[in-house]
Amino acid sequence: YSQGTLVAFRQTSEPNGTGYIYTSTNQGANWTSGATLQGAGSGYAHAVLALSSTVIIAQHRGYFYRSTDTGSSFTNILQISGGQNNFFNISSDGTYGVCGGYSRSVGTTDNWVTCSDIGNPLGISMSSAPLTRNGGNKFIRAGIGSSGSPNQGYITNYNASTIDYSASLTGNQSYSASNPKTGFFCFSSVPEGNATFGIWYGTYPTLSFTQANVTGMGTGMVGNPSVSYNNKILMPMNTGLWLVNGSNSPTKVSDLTDFYATTADPDGYMYAIRTGGDVYRYNPS
Numbered sequence: 001y002s003q004g005t006l007v008a009f010r011q012t013s014e015p016n017g018t019g020y021i022y023t024s025t026n027q028g029a030n031w032t033s034g035a036t037l038q039g040a041g042s043g044y045a046h047a048v049l050a051l052s053s054t055v056i057i058a059q060h061r062g063y064f065y066r067s068t069d070t071g072s073s074f075t076n077i078l079q080i081s082g083g084q085n086n087f088f089n090i091s092s093d094g095t096y097g098v099c100g101g102y103s104r105s106v107g108t109t110d111n112w113v114t115c116s117d118i119g120n121p122l123g124i125s126m127s128s129a130p131l132t133r134n135g136g137n138k139f140i141r142a143g144i145g146s147s148g149s150p151n152q153g154y155i156t157n158y159n160a161s162t163i164d165y166s167a168s169l170t171g172n173q174s175y176s177a178s179n180p181k182t183g184f185f186c187f188s189s190v191p192e193g194n195a196t197f198g199i200w201y202g203t204y205p206t207l208s209f210t211q212a213n214v215t216g217m218g219t220g221m222v223g224n225p226s227v228s229y230n231n232k233i234l235m236p237m238n239t240g241l242w243l244v245n246g247s248n249s250p251t252k253v254s255d256l257t258d259f260y261a262t263t264a265d266p267d268g269y270m271y272a273i274r275t276g277g278d279v280y281r282y283n284p285s
Helices: none
Strands: 006-011 019-024 032-037 046-050 056-060 063-067 075-079 087-092 097-101 105-108 116-119 127-130 139-142 152-156 163-168 174-179 184-189 198-203 233-237 240-244 251-254 259-264 270-274 279-282
Touching: 006 046, 006 056, 019 056, 032 063, 046 087, 056 087, 087 105, 087 127, 097 127, 097 139, 139 174, 139 184, 184 233, 198 233, 233 259, 233 270, 251 279
Parallel strands: 127 174
Antiparallel strands: 006 019, 019 032, 046 056, 056 063, 063 075, 087 097, 097 105, 105 116, 127 139, 139 152, 152 163, 174 184, 184 198, 233 240, 240 251, 259 270, 270 279
């Protein structure tokens, strides 16, 4: 989401599916079809980031694309092939940005006009979120995946050459999200094959994590969280969709159990996507 434009990326199958871009300017009520994207045959996974109402960055199976016409067309800015090129979400603070991957990460110093392979000094550290909006070069990062993912949450610069803070999470299956307007951030984490689930939160530039109250939410995390304009956390679980508010008891906002991703309008609504493609809007106030 950015400046009134909501962007979605639908992929037909893994690992060799075709990717389709869609945009909405009325809070998800209607959608316009955009470009079709194809990625490298050796990679998989996909993600999209709206930098403005017109500039969109997409990655599809190791190919990174940039659009300046609200997704109608894209220019390839990086092509990575070979190895396990599954990348996760794309993040930006307005100048710096990172997209974590299984065997390497991609970074930018010019807000995704260009980007390059920056290695993977944190290991399988795929989830990232910015802590500032104006080029502060501070991100939270955590491990999404299986064996080898770090069971740590990090505050670091985009290429992890500086690590300001790290703390242990419950396991190596973790997500991160933030509200860069306020510096509020969160991690959610659950070890594979283990019932322990946790959410940690903090507010940058304070370098500490606090464990949130997740009583009653269950143990099955099924997708990424997001952070609202008023610093609440929306978390999809196999027990439903939950709103987490620090040490207060969490609130279930939907009994539906097949949400797999969420995102947030930094000025109002939050959105949750179901596995069938349905998009739901929620007011966290």
